[in-house]
Amino acid sequence: MTYRTMPKVELHTHLEGCAPPSFIRGLAAEKSIDISGIFNADGTYAYRDFDHFLKVYEAACTTLQGPQDFYRLVKAVLEESASHGVVYQEAFVSPDFCGGGDVAAWRDYVAAMEAAAAEAEAEFNITLKAIVTCIRHFGPDAAKPTALCAAETFGDFITGFGMAGGELAGRPGDFAYAFDQAREAGMPLTCHAGEWGGPDMVADTLRDLKVQRIGHGINAIKDPALLEQMAEAGTVLEVCPGSNVFLKASGGWAQHPIQRLRDAGVKVTVSTDDPPFFGTTMTHEFEMLAKTFGWGDEDFNDVNQNALAAAFCDDETRTKIAKRLENR
Numbered sequence: 001m002t003y004r005t006m007p008k009v010e011l012h013t014h015l016e017g018c019a020p021p022s023f024i025r026g027l028a029a030e031k032s033i034d035i036s037g038i039f040n041a042d043g044t045y046a047y048r049d050f051d052h053f054l055k056v057y058e059a060a061c062t063t064l065q066g067p068q069d070f071y072r073l074v075k076a077v078l079e080e081s082a083s084h085g086v087v088y089q090e091a092f093v094s095p096d097f098c099g100g101g102d103v104a105a106w107r108d109y110v111a112a113m114e115a116a117a118a119e120a121e122a123e124f125n126i127t128l129k130a131i132v133t134c135i136r137h138f139g140p141d142a143a144k145p146t147a148l149c150a151a152e153t154f155g156d157f158i159t160g161f162g163m164a165g166g167e168l169a170g171r172p173g174d175f176a177y178a179f180d181q182a183r184e185a186g187m188p189l190t191c192h193a194g195e196w197g198g199p200d201m202v203a204d205t206l207r208d209l210k211v212q213r214i215g216h217g218i219n220a221i222k223d224p225a226l227l228e229q230m231a232e233a234g235t236v237l238e239v240c241p242g243s244n245v246f247l248k249a250s251g252g253w254a255q256h257p258i259q260r261l262r263d264a265g266v267k268v269t270v271s272t273d274d275p276p277f278f279g280t281t282m283t284h285e286f287e288m289l290a291k292t293f294g295w296g297d298e299d300f301n302d303v304n305q306n307a308l309a310a311a312f313c314d315d316e317t318r319t320k321i322a323k324r325l326e327n328r
């Protein structure tokens with residue numbers, strides 16, 4: 001079995017951030033939208049740093065203009081993920097980019113994405129669940145209608161709520177209203193924290209937003225007491241090493257804390273975040289983890305099992321995916 005064909009469970013991806021550049025270029029050409037400035041000469045996405053990345057990301061998203069485009073996006077993304085052995089994926093989706101936070105418009109997008117996911121499951125043998133995210137740098141007021149969209153469509157396909165965007169905008173507690181709304185609807189929760197912010201950001205997120213999972217969370221490594229608390233509570237980290245190395249949230253693969261987090265008893269999982277933006281794939285992540293930390297079958301199985309246990313899906317799906325992991 002190769003790193004590419006090993007089965008993988010991936011919890012932290014942004015749907016639009018998984019868009020193959022060729023797919024976005026194709027849409028832009030169809031619609032005569034000039035976004036040539038966001039591509040390098042070799043066709044990859046071009047940007048300078050994290051803030052610029054967010055701008056390029058939003059420019060790429062301008063090509064995605066209706067439910068039908070998101071239907072095509074889901075198919076393109078899942079075909080690519082499945083080709084890297086991903087058997088179960090969770091993707092963040094944003095009503096802010098799908099109907100501007102209007103619930104009726106959002107329902108049409110969800111229906112299109114869910115239909116595409118069902119077709120992709122039949123064609124590529126991969127399961128997708130979606131997590132609605134509010135966008136942190138849009139502010140707490142924008143997060144409220146987003147949480148309402150999430151609660152209104154919570155079900156078999158939309159299975160969780162979270163927050164993405166610029167981590168240093170405001171404090172976690174500013175967004176408590178939106179997270180409370182989602183929690184009261186019964187939704188499981190995750191939030192980006194500790195990628196750019198310090199361990200205090202992770203601690204405040206756990207305390208004020210009461211999430212089960214943290215997106216990234218790598219800077220928790222700087223606070224041994226927090227690590228102990230997370231290990232005890234069973235907090236799961238959605239770690240994206242390739243993303244961290246690419247954006248310089250970590251000094252490099254050798255300096256990346258993923259193994260030290262595991263050694264501290266924290267449950268970690270492995271994901272790609274926005275793979276074509278960061279020049280990575282799940283195959284590449286596994287290869288680099290093996291090369292850098294000597295990970296083997298047992299380690300990869302461990303992170304897959306952590307991810308499956310923490311997945312925001314129904315038990316039937318969990319059982320089905322567990323069987324696919326057993327038959328590796």
Ligand SMILES: [Zn+2]
Binds near residue numbers: 014164273
């Ligand atoms: Zn992310």
